[in-house]
Amino acid sequence: MSLHEPTTAPDGASATGPEAATSAVLAAKARKGERAPKGRAKLSWRKSIRRDWQLYTLVLLPLAFFVIFRYLPMAGNVIAFRRFQPGGSIFGEEWVGLRYVEMFLNDPTFWNVFGNTLTIGLLSLIFAFPAPIILALLLNEVRTRYFKRFVQTLSYLPHFLSIVIIAGMLLQLLSLEGTVNQIVRAVGAEPVPFMQRPEWFRAVYISSEVWQTVGWGTILYLAALTQIDQSLYEAARIDGANRWKQTLHVTLPGIRPTMITLLILNIGTFMAVGFEKILLIYNPLTYPTADVIATYLYRVGLESNNFSYAAAIGMFEAIIGLTLILSANAISRRLVGTSLW
Amino acid sequence: MKDSRGYRVFQIVNGAVLLGVVFVTLYPFLNIIAQSFSGETFIRAGQVNLVPLGFNTTTYQLVMGDDTFWRSYGNTVLYTIVATAIAMLLTTTYAYVISKRGIRGRGLLIGIAVFTMFFNGGLIPNYVLISSLGLTNSIWAIVLPNAISVFNLLVMKAFFENLPSELEEAAQIDGLSTYGILLRIVLPLSKAVIATMVLFYAVTFWNSWFQAFLYLNQQELFPVTIYLRNLIAGASTASSLGSGGGDLAQVASNVKAVTMVLTVLPILCVYPFIQRYFVSGVMLGSVKG
Numbered sequence: 001m002s003l004h005e006p007t008t009a010p011d012g013a014s015a016t017g018p019e020a021a022t023s024a025v026l027a028a029k030a031r032k033g034e035r036a037p038k039g040r041a042k043l044s045w046r047k048s049i050r051r052d053w054q055l056y057t058l059v060l061l062p063l064a065f066f067v068i069f070r071y072l073p074m075a076g077n078v079i080a081f082r083r084f085q086p087g088g089s090i091f092g093e094e095w096v097g098l099r100y101v102e103m104f105l106n107d108p109t110f111w112n113v114f115g116n117t118l119t120i121g122l123l124s125l126i127f128a129f130p131a132p133i134i135l136a137l138l139l140n141e142v143r144t145r146y147f148k149r150f151v152q153t154l155s156y157l158p159h160f161l162s163i164v165i166i167a168g169m170l171l172q173l174l175s176l177e178g179t180v181n182q183i184v185r186a187v188g189a190e191p192v193p194f195m196q197r198p199e200w201f202r203a204v205y206i207s208s209e210v211w212q213t214v215g216w217g218t219i220l221y222l223a224a225l226t227q228i229d230q231s232l233y234e235a236a237r238i239d240g241a242n243r244w245k246q247t248l249h250v251t252l253p254g255i256r257p258t259m260i261t262l263l264i265l266n267i268g269t270f271m272a273v274g275f276e277k278i279l280l281i282y283n284p285l286t287y288p289t290a291d292v293i294a295t296y297l298y299r300v301g302l303e304s305n306n307f308s309y310a311a312a313i314g315m316f317e318a319i320i321g322l323t324l325i326l327s328a329n330a331i332s333r334r335l336v337g338t339s340l341w
Numbered sequence: 342m343k344d345s346r347g348y349r350v351f352q353i354v355n356g357a358v359l360l361g362v363v364f365v366t367l368y369p370f371l372n373i374i375a376q377s378f379s380g381e382t383f384i385r386a387g388q389v390n391l392v393p394l395g396f397n398t399t400t401y402q403l404v405m406g407d408d409t410f411w412r413s414y415g416n417t418v419l420y421t422i423v424a425t426a427i428a429m430l431l432t433t434t435y436a437y438v439i440s441k442r443g444i445r446g447r448g449l450l451i452g453i454a455v456f457t458m459f460f461n462g463g464l465i466p467n468y469v470l471i472s473s474l475g476l477t478n479s480i481w482a483i484v485l486p487n488a489i490s491v492f493n494l495l496v497m498k499a500f501f502e503n504l505p506s507e508l509e510e511a512a513q514i515d516g517l518s519t520y521g522i523l524l525r526i527v528l529p530l531s532k533a534v535i536a537t538m539v540l541f542y543a544v545t546f547w548n549s550w551f552q553a554f555l556y557l558n559q560q561e562l563f564p565v566t567i568y569l570r571n572l573i574a575g576a577s578t579a580s581s582l583g584s585g586g587g588d589l590a591q592v593a594s595n596v597k598a599v600t601m602v603l604t605v606l607p608i609l610c611v612y613p614f615i616q617r618y619f620v621s622g623v624m625l626g627s628v629k630g
Contacts, residue, residue, distance in 0.1 A: 048446075049445075055437075056444075059435055059450060061434065070461065073467045073470050074460065074462040075466075076462055076469055076470060079469070084469070138358060138359060141352070147356070151362065151363055154367060156616055157366060158366060160544055160608050160619075162550060169370075169601070172369075177385055177389075179368070179390050182390060215366065220623065242345065243345075268459065280570065280574075298464060301464065301468070310465045311465040318463055325459055
């Protein structure tokens with residue numbers, strides 16, 4: 001890297017080459033009477049382009065990708081305030097102000113799906129977030145290495161499956177002939193058509209969410225666990241702490257930064273509940289509990305062609321998401337000194 | 342060191358709990374495998390769980406004799422290869438540039454990428470864009486819009502940053518251009534991370550369905566995930582299957598299981614070899630910076 005940055009000594013341990021280059025650059029700048037800040041001299045744009053133009057050409061394609069497929073759609077949100085005509089400009093035809101925002105604020109279905117989104121998000125946070133921590137702690141107590149490895153390897157598996165496969169498995173397992181109803185029958189109860197019952201939807205969603213994510217989620221925690229200083233455990237033992245106390249006072253504080261980072265990320269994606277999964281497993285019968293903002297705006301926008309209205313809802317959701325992650329980050333920085341950036 | 346009696350009891354309980362976790366994780370797979378080999382009447386009677394009943398391979402022959410299935414499968418293979426190639430090209434070049442600490446505008450370039458992790462245009466503006474670009478019903482609607490995963494980008498960046506800079510310096514002194522250094526020095530040193538990234542992307546694209554669901558409406562373009570989704574949703578596109586006789590829904594249950602098995606099969610086959618790469622990739626990505 002110091003190739004392109006003769007002015008910064010990497011890790012403070014670089015050879016004389018770059019340092020010599022540094023002083024050469026500094027000297028050149030001084031001769032021209034240019035500003036030469038201490039330690040790190042910044043080249044002007046023109047000079048850096050002349051020096052690094054080959055590097056800059058490398059970013060052109062990916063940069064075009066970001067502009068076209070990421071930033072243009074962001075700008076395209078302007079259709080939330082403009083009337084959009086299919087086939088017309090992607091930025092809409094004429095300003096209509098807050099008409100679409102007022103529309104969803106007065107839409108009872110919107111508030112219903114908003115509530116569903118919050119409920120599902122909150123339940124995921126309560127159940128799916130701690131699950132990998134618990135599994136990692138249990139794995140950490142395993143003495144037999146092969147057994148630990150075996151459990152770990154298999155628990156990652158669901159992470160690699162297409163959501164379509166997961167939906168298919170859910171529908172098979174929970175159908176009237178499926179395994180769950182075989183158990184229900186075995187204990188003498190009436191079989192339940194789970195996927196048609198709104199009162200069962202949340203349980204189905206959350207338990208499959210845990211199934212999908214728990215194993216993969218342990219990776220970062222297990223890594224954090226290996227980083228804990230073993231002498232802390234010895235000290236705790238000498239102080240008479242049993243295994244449980246050691247877990248409470250050494251292990252948990254040791255993985256706290258990881259927990260907080262992942263918590264912030266989870267809160268940031270709170271509103272973006274598993275849209276694709278819900279789209280695959282819900283049906284009009286379960287709408288009362290299953291319909292979330294994302295699925296509602298999908299139907300409003302792409303099935304009923306109310307693009308502007310759906311865009312207004314989508315923007316509202318994205319802004320809440322961004323606000324959530326920024327505030328979670330700020331709060332954790334203030335309270336515990338850990339933050340994403 | 343000897344454990345207390347309570348802890349020894351805990352060890353046994355813990356082992357049992359973890360075995361339970363393994364069983365619950367594996368059960369749905371074993372269940373669809375059992376169903377895929379089972380006779381229709383047994384599934385319908387709700388008797389199939391772990392062991393196939395009325396063992397047969399007719400359903401496999403039925404599905405594998407279906408042209409629509411193979412065309413979808415071929416589409417998935419094609420989309421996965423093209424999308425992964427594009428993704429690797431874009432991710433590698435961008436990651437290489439933003440790994441250079443000295444380049445002007447580096448912070449801006451990183452910011453442009455990272456911001457998209459936390460804020461995105463949303464479904465509707467994306468849909469409008471892809472439609473007005475005229476990408477609907479073409480492979481480009483599948484392979485372009487998600488070409489860069491910022492997470493993968495940051496993993497590669499972290500890897501490039503940790504390469505020893507002396508080699509590149511020496512290469513520059515020998516007169517190699519930036520492109521030459523990237524192609525002949527950096528990439529050969531980065532085989533491990535490149536393999537990991539290819540796997541990351543390939544699995545993602547193999548599994549993806551939503552892009553295709555949104556932008557493709559011609560059956561001959563569908564990837565296998567959409568073929569499967571349509572089977573599950575009951576809007577059976579495989580009219581050739583089961584239309585011959587008897588109960589369509591009944592055959593579908595069988596066919597669904599077989600299609601699921603055949604769709605996950607490639608992933609299950611490579612899984613034992615690739616999962617450790619994924620794990621190391623995640624660890625690399627978790628390095629802050």
